[in-house]
Amino acid sequence: MNFRLSCNKDNERCLFKKFKNKRQQAIAEREQELLCLAEKLMEEHGFSGLTMxxxxxxxxxSKGTVYNHFSSKEDLICALCSKCMTLELELFARAITFDGNGRERVLAVCFAYWLHAVLNPTLFYCVLIAKTPAVAERASPARLEGQLALEMQLSDTCNSLFAAAVDSGDLPKPTGLPFEAFSFAAWATAFGTNALLQAASTSQLIKGLDAQQALLFNTNLLLDGMQWTPLSSQWDYQESWQRIGKELFAEELLTLKEKQPNPGI
Amino acid sequence: MNFRLSCNKDNERCLFKKFKNKRQQAIAEREQELLCLAEKLMEEHGFSGLTMxxxxxxxxxSKGTVYNHFSSKEDLICALCSKCMTLELELFARAITFDGNGRERVLAVCFAYWLHAVLNPTLFYCVLIAKTPAVAERASPARLEGQLALEMQLSDTCNSLFAAAVDSGDLPKPTGLPFEAFSFAAWATAFGTNALLQAASTSQLIKGLDAQQALLFNTNLLLDGMQWTPLSSQWDYQESWQRIGKELFAEELLTLKEKQPNPGI
DNA sequence: CGTCAAGTTGACGATTCGTCAAAAAATGAA
DNA sequence: TTCATTTTTTGACGAATCGTCAACTTGACG
Incomplete structure (x- = not known):
């Protein structure tokens, strides 16, 4: 039964929930409502503006009810982190359907990652902060479990792209290391680039760099290093990047323009 | 005068301080004492264990005196962040003296970065958290200024390696982008790898990966992508990595072993 | 010794966190 | 419907934390 609950077929899960107890569903809806509110509070009053x-x-x-949902402030932050990863998962699912070659699909995932980070800077920080011992230590076990499950789904999504590339021969197998090492490298680079650029907007250190350009550039370097064909010298990934935006994320890009009137250099 | 203070010739600065007021120096020493205490508190009682x-x-x-040093809790965290970056700067300075080729020196810096993150996990997190709007917003302007200066020194250190490589011809100039884009890519990759691995030790997601191996692997991929010669296929950077540890950071590695009896796989 | 600027103190009010006994609502049997 | 039982909700409360400030101490200097 436990096993069934943790599986990710949403239909089954929803049916199960609806059947067994509609009460539970109302509670779940209220949780979403609270999370939206929390996000709004964070956006408005800065990070420390989020207070129980x-x-x-x-x-x-009432306070008691809120604490029925989130066992502590840290638990609330973890819940926001989970929400963030759920959104990412949806965007990634769209990204891997991109009509192009394997490398382009990886770029599409990077695009999605970047887009999400820029559109939801507060949530992006939540993921960072949720990894912090202070937060992780005080979150409820159930929440952490859900978080781990989401993480695995995310990394599975990425791994599938790399596995396919190895299968098709576009990407040579790494020697002595599991192919997940490739996937991890890409993840780390994308994460690091996004995180530093987000922070950089605070510290204004790397003014000359456009965020999109930097992520595309860095990822291309890395994938070239893996010798994932076609190499960036053999293909116009700049154009792919544009096409990804147009074909997959037109709506989100519009939202972004509304948020930031001056879209980079 | 202001300019003179913000310059980084330590001698001048120290002399200036000592001459003008020995009282000020006592205060500076007390600040270090408080920072050490704060770090200890964080290590012992977790992150939220650090309380004014x-x-x-x-x-x-007394409380008033402590608040004379740090205008808020966030300011204290920023001070810890600065301490962290100061330590990094020292390690980096040692790293770039490594007796080898340019790529090896970059690896040495990565090694130093990784080593520092593993030896001071709490401080490493401080840097992350200090970038958070919640913290940055509430830190004192002077502190943020110092932090920015440190950041610039750090990135200058890295940039110098890449500039030298471009000059020597080992590293082809990027087209259409400043060469700092290379430096930023390496930084982002190293940062992302370290951050994820630190967090991963919490989430146990990437069990099969050894931290050192992953960082070396990822960096090599990236530098290969830049076509920085000698490529990883033409040179045994695994051995370089070992040599870096032995020749530059023997002492730190010993400390590490004492901390963690089981050094990876 | 007296004066004044600089530095220190800790009590205090304001927030915030999380708990818990009591009240309210939902459930289900008679 | 009625009443007992379980579940959920409530908000007052105590403890901890943050940051302030008026009073106090220190030490430099004439």
């Missing part, structure tokens, strides 16, 4: 007391004041429920 | 009240209780000074 404020959340209680902003919603129609 | 606890720091006050642990030291011999």
């Amino acid at each position: 007391d404020k959340l209680v004041a902003a919603c129609d429920y | 009240d606890k720091l006050v209780a642990a030291c011999d000074y």
Whole structure:
């Protein structure tokens, strides 16, 4: 039974929930409502503006009820982190359907990752902070479990792209290391680039670099290093990048333009 | 005068300080003392264990005095972040003296970066957290300025390696982008790898990967992608990595072994 | 010794966190 | 419907934390 719950076929899960107890569903909906509120609070009043007391004041429920959902402030942050990863997962699912070669699909995932980070800077930070011992230590076990499951789904999504590339021969197998090492490298580079660029907007250190350009550039370097064909010298990935934006994320890019009137250099 | 203070010739600065007011120096020393205490508190009681009240209780000074040093808790965290970067700077300075080719020196810097992150996990997290808007917003302007200066010194150190490589012809100039783009890519990859591996030790997601191996592997991929000669296929960088550890960081590696009895796989 | 600037102190009010006994609501049997 | 039982909700409360500030101490200097 436990096993069934943790499987990721949403239909089954929803049916199960609806059948057994509609009460539970109302609770789940309320949780989403609270999470949206929390996100809004964070966006408005900065990070430290997110307070349990404020959340209680902003919603129609009492403190006890809120604490029924989130066992602590840290648990709430982890919940936001999970929400973030769920959104990412959806974007990634769209990204890997991109009509192109394998490398382009990886770029599409990077595009999605970057887009999500820029559109939801607060949530992006939540993921960072949720990894922090202070937070992880105080979150509820159930929440951490859910988080781990999401992480695995995310990395599975990425791994599938690399596995396919190895199968098709576009990407030579690494010697002495599992092919997941490739996948991890790409993830680390994308993550590091996004994180530093987000932080850089604070510190204004790397002014000359456009975020999109930097991520595309860095990823291309890495994939070239893996000798994933076609190499960046043999293919116009700049154009692929544009095409990814147009064909997969037109709507999100529009939202982005509304948010930031001046879109880079 | 202001300019003189912000220059980085330590001698001048120290002399200036000592001459003008020995009182100031006592204060500076006390600040270091408080920072060490704060770090210890964080290590012992987890991240949220670091509390202004606890720091006050642990030291011999009153709350007001502590607040004379750090205008807020966030300011204290930023101070810890600066301490972290200062340590990194020292390690990097040692790294770039490595007796080898240019790529090896970059690896040495990566080695130093990794080593520092593993030896001071709490401080490493401070850097992450200090970038967070919540923290940056509430830190004192002076502190942020110092932090920025340190960041610039760090990136200058890295840039110098890449500039030298471009000059010597080992590294082809990037087309259409400043060569700092290379430096940034390496930084982002190293940062992302370290951060994810630190977090991974929490989430146990990437069990099969050894941290050192992963960082060496990822960096090599990236530098190969840049076509920085000699490529990893033409040179045994695994051996370079070992040599870096032996020749530059023997002492630190010993400390590491004492901390972690089981050194990877 | 007296004066004044600089530095120190810790009590204090304001927030925030998380708990828990009591009240309210939902459930189900008679 | 009625009433007992279980589940959920409530908000007052105590403990911890943050940051302030008026009073106090220190030490430099004439």
